[in-house]
Amino acid sequence: MGIVFNQNASTGGTDIIAKIINKFFHIDIGKSLLxxxxxxxxxxxxxFGPKIGMYALLGVVINGLVIDNVIQGLNxxxxxxxxxxxxxxxKKYIIEELGRGVTIYDGRGAYTGERRKF
Known part of the structure; x- marks a missing residue:
């Protein structure tokens, strides 16, 4: 469910209510689902009785926390x-071989005062 929510989708059911709460009140989607x-x-x-109700509540709480943690981990x-x-x-290796972006900063060493690129 965390992967589905991370893609801004829904599995239906109470997820839709959770998405509405998330949109208008800016509460994390897992807490909204909770x-x-x-x-x-x-x-x-x-x-069904308090014993089953407590197990259900435990499952709902764990579900909400896991969803938020999965979304945080994916981002x-x-x-x-x-x-x-x-x-x-x-720079040449990273751009050509790894296919990633590079940002170069000009800096000055605090101890030596030398100019460097990093």
């Missing part, structure tokens, strides 16, 4: 900073 499923879980607890970005005397060679 809110929408909580009422159903309360009704299940009243209908991780990585950055690498390389400081080297061979910046042109490294």
């Amino acid at each position: 809110l929408s499923d909580f009422l159903i879980t309360l009704a299940a607890g009243l209908t 991780v970005c990585k950055q690498v900073t390389i400081i080297s005397e061979k910046s042109e060679e490294i």
Whole structure:
């Protein structure tokens, strides 16, 4: 479900209510799903007994937390900073061989005052 929500899609059911809560109140989608499923879980607890209701509530809470953690894990970005005397060679390798983008910063060493590219 986390992968589906990360693509801004829905599996239907209470997910649609969760998406509406997420859109208008800017609450994480997992917590929105927890809110929408909580009422159903309360009704299940009243209908089938408190023991089953507590298990259902536990499942809903775990589901909501896992969804938020999966979405956070999928949206991780990585950055690498390389400081080297061979910046042109490294830049060429990254662009041509790895097919990734490169940003070059001009800087000055605090200790030596030397100008460097990184």
